[in-house]
Amino acid sequence: MPSRAGFRILCSAVAGLFLAACAAPQNMAQQQVSAESAVIFVNAQIITVDDAFPQAEAVAVRDGRILAVGTREEVNRAAGTGASLRDLGGAALAPGFIDTHGHFAMLAQTAGMANVQPPPAGPVRSIPELQAQLEAWALAHPDSPWILGWGYDDSLLAEQRHPAREDLDAVSTEKPVFLMHTSAHLAACNSLCLDAVGISPETPDPEGGIIRRQSDGRTPNGVLEETALYLAYAHLPQPVESQRLAGLSAVQELYASYGITTAQEGAAQGQNIADLQKVAARGDLYLDVVAYQLFQKDGVIPEDFAVSKTYDSRFRISGIKLLLDGSLQGRTGWLTQPYATPGPGQPAEYSGYRIHSDESVANLFEQAYARDIQIIAHANGDRAIDQYLDMMTPVMAAHPGQDQRPVVIHAQAARQDQLEEMAAAGILPSFFAAHPFYWGDWHRDAILGPERAAFISPLAAAKALGIPYTVHNDPPVVPPDVIRLLWVSVNRETRSGQVLGEDQRASPMDALRAVTLNAARQYFEEAEKGSITPGKKADFVILSDNPLTMDPADLQSIRVLETIKEGVTIYTAARQEN
Structure with a gap:
């Protein structure tokens, strides 16, 4: 590598590499770089996310890899003769966004259900509007044996409650009605649904x-929490394989439109993994997809369960997932102190509940560490995070020097002492940092109270401890809109326009790093992705504005103009508009 400061180039490492085939949908632009020539991106605001080389005038790409930055x-000299130029007209060029926690396969499944989410994700603001949406869906799907809906949110319904069985009986007394809560930790059924699932x-x-x-x-009111949902799942109608595979292929376009080049299925069942492997094998994945298989109480990791840090046709299984508690906004998260308001039928001291026993968690952690399997665990409440840390610490001590990068998913109510313990142990929090906008008012007024709510997703506190945290949207809980996620992380503005925990705001660069370089590190892929660095994959997003130089309050106005995966354009706003 040349020693000149201000210029870095990779030559031998890219020799012989060829651009992987990318089967994007026919309505999406594909621009492939030949093996003989390079493409040079110029007239761009280049955001490298590389502290060693933070500024650049041009970037060269060849064979799906970054050839030169400087x-x-x-860069012209490195690219050699025959290179073509791409003038970006002053737009910003950043590393492709990396989804650090979401449910790629679940999003594909929910696309076939009635959308009963509140704005901005859906149209429902009240139970009558929810009923009307379900009735319209039922008319449009007369052959469906069930009426299925996704995403209702009691905290944002005018009635401030879950739809009861009687509300859903008003939709249909001829078909079962099953609605999934926006958190995916609760559901609502009509009477026929309850009968059908026993x-x-x-x-x-x-x-x-x-x-x-x-x-x-005694009488079930129609609302099911946490593991009670499993009683219903086995009875729900399932799409056939062709529908499932088509949904997986199609959902990529949505992710790409948000600038995402790597996606996650963060609670995969066996069927999800088999389907993703089939889609990958037939060459239909043009995003990288990382899966974590969900394990239940007293789970045993099968001997043939294999993980990999490399992709097979853009898909890999990276580890296992546990659910340690539920949803804070749904009052099923496990807290050390009671909820600000306990919810219907709960005593004043109600603080949520666990999903797994300590023994079950410790057993799975030990199994995974013994086999070098990465662990991610859903823990929203601080008591659930205590359980994670209490069970993880002795396992890590028994395997010194093993780099597993365990992840606490969501970590909403993490306390300062827990962040300090994570920093010391090398445990990574991935914060559901979209919460201050979507549920910040609800957390402040009904769930946690002002003091605890102001410390949800404590990005500044994690930064001060040197934690390379990540942030996520958790689709389909909320859309995979990374620009909105950056805006919330930086501004922490609620739906009502108030600021929730001003001192926990992230800087624009820290927020961007949380969905690029830190995100790549969470996946053990920091040598391949996450920054515009020679030798890494040419995964880019082209943005209408530079998030580092504009007014942070206006970050939501940024548009994703183009998404590029290993040198191939997989989404363009211009093509969509046409």
């Missing part, structure tokens, strides 16, 4: 879940 003269007044609450009851304390 001044225009230096839930009656005599059905006990399952361990780690609750069947909510009417005032008599």
